[in-house]
Amino acid sequence: DAGVTQSPTHLIKTRGQHVTLRCSPISGHKSVSWYQQVLGQGPQFIFQYYEKEERGRGNFPDRFSARQFPNYSSELNVNALLLGDSALYLCASRSFSQETQYFGPGTRLLVL
């Protein structure tokens, strides 16, 4: 079975631009979460979605938004990019009956 997939793998943007990151969960997983990992730090929770509804939000500004589609894939959107948004963005999926989250390879975003 395929694991969590994310696209694109790498992305370069300039300040003020908008970016959309995509994630496809493991087949059968209905919960998707997004994390931001700044270089040298542990991942920080951004959002959790289940059945297309937001179930949790981390301490991130409103420039960050996400949604989940009927096929359980998800998008993370970031508006008005700042240099500090440069990071590895990780998507994780899990079966709602289990505790374990499985991570994708991430999208590395560089904001210039």
Next chain:
Amino acid sequence: AQSVTQLGSHVSVSEGALVLLRCNYSSSVPPYLFWYVQYPNQGLQLLLKYTSAATLVKGINGFEAEFKKSETSFHLTKPSAHMSDAAEYFCAVSTTGGGNKLTFGTGTQLKVEL
């Protein structure tokens, strides 16, 4: 609120030596605890997890961890380090009441020397 502290941002061991990576957690409710490994330019791979069953948990690649409630610890060990173990290791905590969001420590970079 939940939190994780990983003592030692960098740990260096010789090949064949014991690996010990420390993790202490804080949680107001019974936690779920995880260790993930991250190789350069990759995502996170689950090593092992504690979910209130056996306190000694065995994971992949010969790693294991012991949940000690009295010490609020979940240290990761491996009897004999291999060069391929060189990576960054993250301890994480979640709770059902917290919506299963993971709270990570700051990571420990493991270096294995010949």
